[in-house]
Amino acid sequence: MAVRAKLSVSEPGDAVEKEADQVAERVSRKVAEPAPAQKEDAAPAAGGAAKAGAAKPPRPQEQAAKQPIARTASGAVPALRQAASPNEAKDRQQQGAVGAAAARQDPNDTQSRIKQQLGQGESLPENLAPRLEQQFGHDFSNVRIHHDGQADVLSKELAAKAFTVGSDIFFASGQYQPGTPAGLQLLAHELTHVVQQKDSVPAVHRRVDPSLASTYVANASTPGAETALGTLQIPGVKSRHLPLYASLAAAGNLKRVKGYGRDGANQRSVWNSTIQVPEAAVRSQLTARSIAPPGNNTDKVAITLGGRNYKRTIPELQAMLKIPEWGRRGTRPANGFQVDHIVELQVSGQMGSGVGNSIENMELLDQPSNSSSGGQIRSGIYTRVDAYLATFTPRPDRGAFLRTTDVVFERVEANGGAGAPAGASAWWSKADIEGAEPLATAQPAPPTREGRPDEFILSSSAGGIEVGRFRHDPAVTTITPQGAAARRLAGMVIQSITLQDAGTGAAATVGSIQAQWDLPPDWQPADPNVTMSLAGDGDYRGYPARIPTPALEFRHLSPVAFDSVSADDGQLKAQGQLTPSLPIFGAPISVTLQGRDVTFSMDYSAGDLRLPIPGLSIDDSTVRLFYSSERGLGVGGQVFFSVARVGSGDLSASFSTGQGIGLEGAFNFDSRLFDRARVRAWWRQGEMGAEGTIGIDQPDKIKGIRSASLTVGVTGNDWSFTGNAALSVPGVSDATVSVRKTDQGMVFDGDVNLSSSALVRSGRIHVNATEQAEGYKLSATGTAQPNIPGVDSQLEVSYDDGAFTASFSGAYARGMMSGNVTVGVTNRSVDEQGNLGGLGDPDAPLVVYGSGSATMRIAPWLQGTAGIRFSPTGEVTVSGEIGLPGSIEMFPRQEINKSLFSLSTQIPIVPGIVAEVGGNLSAKAGIGPGVLDQLRIGIEYNPAHEENTHVTGDAHLNVPADAGLRLAARAGIGLGITGASATGGIELGGSLGIDGAAEAGVHVDWMPSQGLRIDANAAFHAEPKFKFDVSGYVAVTALGFSVYDQRWQLAAYELGSNMRFGVNFPVHYVEGEPFNVSMEDVEFEVPDVDPGALIGQLGEQIF
Known part of the structure; x- marks a missing residue:
């Protein structure tokens, strides 16, 4: 893959072509001298031999891959830098052969053979080169002119009169005529492209712009996946445009822009409002087919085309030719033509507006080819994007990636095995339509005849073609057709024709028709009976003056309202609008009634579809509904959708008789969450559904979940998930957890028990995994009973992104200690000071950590307060001084x-x-x-x-x-007295x-x-x-007793x-x-x- 900054190189339909036209006109006018004497391209030089004596400086062929291809096409093709054709008639005659040749060629071989021719050819004529160099102010000595047989073949394969690659200019046979004014102007146009390419700013390559965030880590497979994504594969039906795709890739303009959407890309409306079929071209084609054009624009001309007779005025033919009903061989393609982007809009570097959706990038392509090509290109891109993103860890979301990143394709390959083959497709180019080429197979219609008294002619309209002849008895005024005659006016069964004054030839009412609608079973009107008046269109000839509009109901999609009904070309014709009753389709469908055939087709882009699921958004889509009562209902295309913060899916549109219109595909849950993430999904009968098994096989894709297996069931807005998960939360093995889809994404939660271990006896936690800014994280909270001696209180448990912690703060008593501690169990790292480290390792063993203080009575004489610390095994140590x-x-x-x-x-x-x-x-x-x-x-x-x-x-x-x-x-x-004494002193x-x-x-x-x-x-x-x-003292004693003592x-x-x-x-x-x-x-x-x-x-x- 390459995601590049925007380059200063032309986009499809930009000013480059206008500049080339303007320069060519100015240069050819000023270079007035006659062209050098040389033979015109009656017979191209064999083998592309160079002019004698001409210098042929070789250039490496590998440089061809770096050169955009600019061509001048007879068909208007975007970004193939084209000049106005000086010989429109001749180009138109060659168109069929060119298209056939292009369809037969291998586009990869075309590109290879162009590269082989680069640097060969001949120089500009010596007497012309100086004057051209003077006018351009540019050295053309390296320009090489190719107008041999090989150049003719290559030009036809590219459907071009001339094309330019670098300094090499290739001309189709008869186009290199510098001696004529038209030839000189064409040469000047191509030389302008030489200057443009030489002066263009080189491509600035950037692998990813913007780069993926650093949170996404690439692996060894990323470069290969990136290279594969840089290659765009186009289906076989697009292979005739391979050189155009290659030129855009070389210029850096083949890309899917970030946030791509088709809103506003109504290419049919753009085509019809822009394409013009000149009156002169219509008259010229009629004359070439020996059909006399009418003298004015009100008279009609009768022609036969595609096996049908038409009678139209010139303005009516101009309108009919914008989207003809037949192909180049006069046959009608299945389900008609659709307006297609030549370079698919999704890779044109544009969205619903801009040059990618301009008329220059459009052509008419048969419906089956158109329906398949866009979806195949889109699926291929998504597949390669998924493969690229899968090489990153975690895997980025595809929707978010495509919304923020330009995907630029450096290489293009045609996948001939995908979709309808190129030779089976039918197309008309813009130049074909502008040249009235679809009239190339027209034949004069049989002459108009008048009726007779015994034969009434029913015509389609005033001056219209003959619808049917009804023989009858001249004396009978009421005709009752039988068998095939009753169905001459396709879309009705004529029950009776009542005539009155039918031979007057006047425009007055000449009778009436009683009929019944004859429509397919799926389209039944409320009232099957029809009564119409007949207006005169000549002798014994008339047409329905006014046909009432039926009120139809299409049983698959609901009501249809027609504006008006006409009887053109022998069949009823009407345009109406179907309003789908299915909620998925958010825009009405245009319906065409043509005879008994009712047809419609509609391209639904992302903005036109509705999947009423909360949180669901349609990221990209092209669903085509097409119906023909002769061929049945068909549905094609894909819907790419996402459910915010849950995943993304892709559904392919389908139809079955029993189920009606539905979508079948798959839903991919967020690969950041699940390894097995894809389940079957569908939308049918107005309801979304999905079922399958998803799982996690890679351990710790979400930290804390080792593996998981879930059965998914989706019915409407109800999403159910059943299964179990193996958690890597310490103490938890298998656990039954519920999974819910919420507005915030997927949520895992449940209550699980902690098993007994050396440090935790038991516990119960509530686990929860939700999406955070950095991705999904598992967390848990709860309680546990510790198995730590001395700690009998409950632990508070927490788990966050792999880190398990069960902690407690409170009283502690053991041995000679009693006090308060903070202690816990964790799988995080613990330093020497007992501090917890960062994130935990799910496989790390649980260890104890903690500290506190305790009063210690160490000895009868010693009691104090000490700091204590818990060892990883839960033992308590006191180390240090005691207070x-x-x-x-x-x-x-x-x-x-x-x-x-x-x-x-x-x-x-x-x-x-x-x-x-x-x-x-x-x-x-x-x-x-x-x-x-x-x-x-x-x-x-x-x-x-x-x-x-x-x-x-x-x-x-x-x-x-x-x-x-x-x-x-x-x-x-x-x-001294016997028995008593008294002393003093x-x-x-x-x-x-x-x-x-x-x-x-x-x-x-x-x-x-x-x-x-x-x-x-x-x-x-x-x-x-x-x-x-x-x-002083006195002491008195008696009988050995102190009687008085005073001091x-x-x-x-x-x-x-x-x-x-x-x-x-x-x-x-x-x-x-x-x-x-x-x-x-x-x-x-x-x-x-x-x-x-x-x-x-x-x-x-x-x-």
């Missing part, structure tokens, strides 16, 4: 008291009075609580293997401690104390198998001052000393054992205290 509280108490506070020395005595002074002297020195210490703070601990933990838990890190051991000394001295006088007390904390760095290394062990030594000391207090703080003093006091003790902790500090393990650093000296110093301050 702990600010401090952990290892053991409680303990107090230790120790008396260093003490004394207490009473010294009697006098009876009843004693002196009391006392004193002591004591030490005390407090240790604890022991606290670990500034912890930095890492943990490796897997609840499935708690025995391997490993805690490592460092901590700060902080053991608060205090220590002190108490020095006391008391002196006083007491009353002053008490001096002093204390020395320090507070601090024993600190040590501790390394933690813990496993369940070995526990935690901490060993450290704590010590602190200070140089404090004694703090003394002076107090008064009198004063407090600090007394410095350079004393050092401290404590040292070990810290030893083993997990599972109590923490005790033995008195033997605590060492006090006690200063040397002299109580006397201290008291003396204190006394000095107090007293």
Whole structure:
């Protein structure tokens, strides 16, 4: 295939021909010198020998394929650059032979033989070439003239007087006459084409314009399919136009334009409104056939054509010849002639308007040939487009491709085996009609006779031909024809003819006819009886003055209304309009009544057809209805349609007695969805239908669907699909899913169960596949029960374009952990940090992913919050630092008291009075609580293997401690009474104390198998001052009991000393054992205290 940018080369019927005509006329007028002395083409030079001494620079024959062919044809053919014929009469005489020769030739051989002749031939005459070069401003030294026998044969095969390929000009016999005005003008015309072709812009080739989107990936078969699409195959009936098709292909103008449609392409209307049959041509043809033309345009001439007698005026003949009823041999083709596009409109580079639908691109072709050719070309194009698109992944939609892409054909081949053979077709060219060529077989009609008293002549019209002779008894005024005589006026059965004054010859009423319609069984009028008056047309001669129009009903297609009925040429004739009752046909049909034969034909394009199905559009169509009561109803052509976002189909028109008119073919579901996509389809009895089996065989044509097989049934607007699909959704095998046709395209959906697996116990999901911007995608949502230790909640399942994810966020508890996690199961990639990757692989195994945090009581002394992560197999690991509280108490506070020395005595002074002297020195210490703070601990933990838990890190051991000394001295006088005592005096007390904390760095290394062990030594000391207090007291005791005891703080003093006091003790902790500090393990650093000296110093301050 080639899809090209538009070229600067002429299109069919464009200004190129007009330019050539204008240039030729100007040049031939200015080149006034007589032509060089040479023989005219009475006998072409044998073998195409070149003129002696003429230069013949060779040119590669392969260049022929690049050269458009321009010809001057006796028939007006589009884009075959043609000159006006200077010798119309002679051309017309040659037309039959030319057509016969063209029909017999193999067009491929014609093209090959043209290529072989290129570069040969002879140069322009030496005495003429300079003048032509001066007028054209162009060097013609490379021009080669071919006017030998081979050139004559080639020209006849092309139905041309002359044609040009590059710089080679070929002439038919007798056409190369540069010494005559007409011959010089023809030569100048062809030289204009030489200049035009030489100066044309080279073709710019582009494979696809616009290119297919990058989403469509070609394969190794694409180039071959593209080349095949670039070749247009035309049926045998079109082979006589192969050179024309080839010339358009060479110029880049043989193409099917994007969005092609036939709307407005009513070629019959264009033909009838444009074609003109000159009066002079009609008179000339009649004279040539020894038929005297009438002296004016109101008189009639009687002729015999195609076995029938006609009596027409010249204007009536002109109208009748626009679309004659007979062929070149005077025989009538089946179903008559139709107006055909010479270059099929669908490949002419045009649509329903433009030069492709101009009169220059039209001819008359017999109906069977015309009906088959267009459909065969269209089917061939579609087949090659489908083959080309099938090489891409995903496969583009054909309708969308043809709507957006020009398909340009670089090569043309004639397929002689397709359709009607070229020799079996009948045609008339535009030039034939304009030259009144269909009159070439006319014969003089038998002379008109008058009636007699015993013989009444029924004529077709005033001055018309004789319809029948009816003998009767002159005394009888009512004639009752019998047998064949009753059917002399074809289309009626004459029951009786009543005469009155039939011999007057005047135009007045001479009688009447009573008859019945004699029409085919399919065409029955509401009232079969007909009464007509007879108008005089001579002695004992008359014609129906007015024939009523029948109200007919065609049982296959519904009512027909005729405008008027006449009795021409011995038979009834009428034109009417049939309004189809079938909804598929959206335009009325013209019907012709001719005798007993009722005929009609109609070409329905896409815009004229209706298939009332929601979403259905007719992309391209030419359906031909044709009917003859003698030959029956025929339907031909194809309808190419598409259903938006579902697929496309093609139906061939057909007719059967039982079913009537119908369409049979196939529907192709979207190949992006299905590998087996074609089902049988039809339209019959007003309803669309289809049935067949479609399926997906290529795994993951739609991600998530491994394969599918569906039975399709379509009845009217109801589309049904039954079957099942094998899904590649993890956890799902075979599933029954429904398929629906919607306005948004095909939809797959259904509820399926998830099977048990290592990570998912069970579940249920709803699957759905719809068309997205990037194509069809399968998605699913649902729930699942996990098979992940510690996760008992329901998972939310999602599946999108191959990616499966089942996730949960919530509470988690397992082993020594409890907390909150987000955990899931997926077939997507998961990185080291636990982040999900892109699209999932349907064949990838399911893995677990997730993370969270949990409170962990690792040991009685250690509890904290840790980050946790799930491994692909579902196991949980804690790796990294654990978050702990600010401090952990290892053991409680303990107090230790120790008396260093003490004394207490009473010294009697006098009876009843004693002196009391006392004193002591004591030490005390407090240790604890022991606290670990500034912890930095890492943990490796897997609840499935708690025995391997490993805690490592460092901590700060902080053991608060205090220590002190108490020095006391008391002196006083007491009353000693048996059983009771009372003392009073002053008490001096002093204390020395320090507070601090024993600190040590501790390394933690813990496993369940070995526990935690901490060993450290704590010590602190200070140089404090004694703090003394002076107090008074009274103490009364009786019988060994304290009766009264009262103290008064009198004063407090600090007394410095350079004393050092401290404590040292070990810290030893083993997990599972109590923490005790033995008195033997605590060492006090006690200063040397002299109580006397201290008291003396204190006394000095107090007293």
